[in-house]
Amino acid sequence: MTDLAAFHFLRPLWLLLILPGALLPLLWLRRHDLMRQLGGSIAPHLMASLVITPTHERSLQPIHLLAALLILGALAAAGPTWQQDTPSFLDNRAPLILAVDLSASMDADDVPPTRLAAIRHKLHDLILRRAGTKTALIAYAGSAHLVLPATEDPALLDSFVQVLATDLMPRPGKDVLGVIDEAHKLLAAERSPGTLVLLTDGADPSQFDAIGKRLSGNQLQVLVLAVGSQDGTLIRDAKGQPLIGPDGRPVLGSFDEAGLKGLAKAADAPLGSLTLNDDDLDWIELHAQQHFQAAQGDDQQIHWKDAGYWLCWPLALLALCCVRRGWQVHWLGGALLALLLTAAPTRVQANPFVDAFFTQAQQGRWAFEHGHYPAAAAHFSDPYWKGVSAYLAADYDLAEASLARLDTANAYFYLGNSYVKRFKFSEAILAYQQALKKQPKFPEASANLALAQALLKDHEAQQEAGPPDEKADKTVEDNTSSKGGKAEQQQTPQASSDELWLKNLNTSPAQFLKRKFLLQDAASLTAEEPSP
The missing domain is CATH 3.40.50.410 (von Willebrand factor, type A domain)
Structure with a gap:
């Protein structure tokens, strides 16, 4: 049931449209009142006999539909509400x-x-x-x-x-x-x-x-x-x-x-x-x-559910009645529809109906909020949102190309994340450092910077140690004779050093945490010692 105590309008100024909606029929009746128009020319006692009125005069006129549209539209635009909305944001x-x-x-x-x-x-x-x-x-x-x-x-x-x-x-x-x-x-x-x-x-x-x-x-x-x-x-x-x-x-x-x-x-x-x-x-x-x-x-900001959209259905029915013959210039709607259908779009889109009502940024935002990151990256033109969407969609080439055009802390942060995903730790460290220059209090960038530095050290250490001894995975014999000589043998390694390093990379976060905790604990113990 509706709580009348909580019933109110979110945008009450739209209710001012109710006033012209109520006055229009009265003004129309006043203007079309023959008795009033001829009152100064014909004697009142002769008016009833001289004025002929249609026997089947239509009681519902276009002005009444227009008034109903204005009143219902005002109520819908004003945003009637009576229920709080706990958002899922x-x-x-x-x-x-x-x-x-x-x-x-x-x-x-x-x-x-x-x-x-x-x-x-x-x-x-x-x-x-x-x-x-x-x-x-x-x-x-x-x-x-x-x-x-x-x-x-x-x-x-x-x-x-x-x-x-x-x-x-x-x-x-x-x-x-x-x-x-x-x-x-x-x-x-x-x-x-x-x-x-x-x-x-x-x-x-x-x-x-x-x-x-x-x-x-x-x-x-x-x-x-x-x-x-x-x-x-x-x-x-x-x-x-x-x-x-x-x-x-x-x-x-x-x-x-x-x-x-x-x-x-x-x-x-x-x-x-x-x-x-x-x-x-x-x-x-x-x-x-x-x-x-x-x-x-x-x-805390209180959100209210806007119930005005329910009035869109009666508004649509009233608008449909307005296209009847004799109620308005009925060819105008057809001309507008033909114009929308035949107009050449600025660029080819998958859904022209959606493009007619929503901008590319709005479609990208909807796709982003619903987890459709590749579609969001395709719709966004803003380099930051395009880059973030591409990063979440694992399209790191597009993410780096978009985010590199910006000079903000968040852009450098996601740019560094993209570099880490592609094991470009040196570039990631520079990106995180730029993010911290733009925004010194950026805990996520500080944590990712420490992680990227630790991963870079692990990678360099493994590169210096060299790949482990590799055994031949298989022996391939070339049966093609070469000037009567013996068949050549070719060995293919089981995995390259980069692949072995990627397999060993999973242990890096644990090594990083152990080293970090040890250093922090040693620093805290040193700070607690009394000075001589």
Whole structure:
């Protein structure tokens, strides 16, 4: 039912057209009133006998249809609405910060195949359903490290999630305070409220008192997602050997229920657990969106559903009645239709009907928003949107040709991404550096610059080492005699050095993260040491 209290018009000035729509029939009747026109020439008592009126006078006149068109058109253009619209725009979805515990206990296999592997699989599903929404990634154990700042690229984020391992962390422990500090830095850069999801199997009770103080304010919400079971499980290392603790006894990966409850209480956070279905993902997104909308408060823009388009159907019927013989100059519509059909288009298009109503930029925008990136690149003439569409469509030649014409931070950023996809790391580094010159606070460009530099070093190291020993894949005998000599033999290698390097490239993100975490941890320890 319509909520009359909420009923209003989005564009009320259009309602002024109702006034001429209501006055036109009255003015027309006044003008065509014979009694009034002849009142000054014929005596009133003779008027009824001298004036002859048609017996079957048509009551509905063209002026009435015109008035109805004006009134209905005014109502439709004014945008009647009574229902709020919660948009599905990606910009209105809550930013998320994923913090993955990489302590040794995450290698327990009570959640098959391991706790960490289950988290990687779960985050893969979460990233896919949040494609295009800003999501950041933090890894922590004895120290917390930013893996990737808030990004809208699901492929890039998932590539780092899948290489997370417990051996990447320089120190053991569960430093949730460090995670909160990193999350605050991310939200300060984004200038937006967000939600921090801790995926862990335990907590450090010594940090509980300080956690509440670090979470002052309403910008950051914490969710705790528990991973593991309550039964003690022997933890094994990557080689399958039991992990021995400092006391010399095997480490059991028991579910730290008391620690997780204490962490949730200290952070005033909801406590959930990993599930086999998508209930945990729904739980995360529900809490994140509720916090996002509540934190925005009065600044949140309210969208209303425009119901004016429903009046287009009666408007179309009225317009159809207007083409009846005798109601207007009926050949005008035919002339306009013939003009549209016979006019030579500026360029050949696949759908002339769509071209008649939408510009190329509008068609490109529609294709882009619906994921049809090749079509979007074909329609866009703006070099930035054409380049971004071509990049997302994996047409890197067109992307580089379009983006290279621009001198903006975003253009250099996507240009660098295109170079990385084609393994042009030197060009990518220059592009990211140009992006940072244009926009110094550009966390995505900073992260991709560090990654490109690490990949370049790995590539140069492998090039210096040379390709590994290659065995002949097959022996090809040339049976064609050459001046009576013996048949020549030709060996083809199994793979070229570039192909071998591409196969080994998959390990680079993990090596990059391990080196990065080690350097950051060493720098933090040096900063904590008291000066002599």
